[in-house]
Amino acid sequence: MHRDSEQSISARLRERLKEARRVFVLTGAGVSAESGVPTFRGGGGTAVWKGMPFSVISSAEMVEQDLLEVWAWFDYRRGIVGRAQPNPAHLTLARWQDLFAEYTLATQNIDGLHQRSGSRNVLELHGSIWRARCLRCAARKDLRTKDTGERPPKCPLCGGDMRPDVVLFGEVLPADVFARAEEAARQCDICFVIGTSAIVYPAAMLPEMARGAGAFLVEINPEATPLSAICHESLRGRAGDLLPLLDRFVVQPTVGSQSEAASETR
Ligand code: BJW
Numbered sequence: 001m002h003r004d005s006e007q008s009i010s011a012r013l014r015e016r017l018k019e020a021r022r023v024f025v026l027t028g029a030g031v032s033a034e035s036g037v038p039t040f041r042g043g044g045g046t047a048v049w050k051g052m053p054f055s056v057i058s059s060a061e062m063v064e065q066d067l068l069e070v071w072a073w074f075d076y077r078r079g080i081v082g083r084a085q086p087n088p089a090h091l092t093l094a095r096w097q098d099l100f101a102e103y104t105l106a107t108q109n110i111d112g113l114h115q116r117s118g119s120r121n122v123l124e125l126h127g128s129i130w131r132a133r134c135l136r137c138a139a140r141k142d143l144r145t146k147d148t149g150e151r152p153p154k155c156p157l158c159g160g161d162m163r164p165d166v167v168l169f170g171e172v173l174p175a176d177v178f179a180r181a182e183e184a185a186r187q188c189d190i191c192f193v194i195g196t197s198a199i200v201y202p203a204a205m206l207p208e209m210a211r212g213a214g215a216f217l218v219e220i221n222p223e224a225t226p227l228s229a230i231c232h233e234s235l236r237g238r239a240g241d242l243l244p245l246l247d248r249f250v251v252q253p254t255v256g257s258q259s260e261a262a263s264e265t266r
């Protein structure tokens, strides 16, 4: 199986991977799909909570109208995410952080699975399902360690109501996080866009920026997206299958030269 699937990676992409020094990766819900976390879109469907499309329940308006229902939706999803394990896609992306001179992983996912697989300095563009934020003073609380179960949770500093610390429709992304992602996108040699429908802005601008600045753009997704038209390579398949395959073409300078030297002396 390996020889055949390796042939599905073009010579041009192998070469780019071998030479890449600065790599930027943007991930979306599809990267966690093989861990059992449902995507929002794709396959013709869309996520729904009690009859409401997620664009309604995951919106700034709903936080104002019905904060308890918003917590019920995120508590339900935290249950799913809490039971999920990182898959080979997360693990490969974590491994890559030590193989390229510069490596930036930006994710639209709020599930924390990149960090659980060992990725450091993950740029969480849309926040985290594992944090609450005070509506009054913006203080944060870690829900892994400090959740009392009270809904809405109360702020430890001012006693105000807290909300999930995620970026909902109509809300602005954390400016510092987006700025770091934008800088990495504009400077990379290769940009990977993995498991995202690439329709939510401003995250979807990042691969466009990378492409505009001269990067080689690679998409990994079983389905075509609006970005497919500007990608140099669109790999149609599951991230958990394709990333370990690509990993074979990533050069490991130190380990590689050591094992070559060892095999020469044998
Ligand atoms: C696999 C796979 C496998 C399956 N392997 N792949 C310009 C025009 C029109 C509208 C706008 C615009 N600019 C901004 C907007 C508004 C809006 C927006 O972009 N809307 C679009 C829908 C058009 N953007 C915003 O509101 C953003 N804020 C903003 O712009 O602020 C400035 C502003 C403020 C006020 C007024 C105007 C401007 C904020 C966006 C925040 C998005 N938040 C969400 C919800 C987070 C909370 C929650 O989780 O509930 O984030 S929306 C949802 O979509 C979530 C995701 O992070 C995001 C992206 O989804 P993603 O990751 O791409 O997942 P899917 O499900 O869409 O796709 C999965 C893909 O995986 C599919 O392609 C599958 O094929 C694939 N797949 N299995 C690999 N095994």
Ligand code: ZN
Pocket: 134, 135, 136, 137, 138, 139, 155, 156, 157, 158, 159, 160
């Ligand atoms: Zn507070």
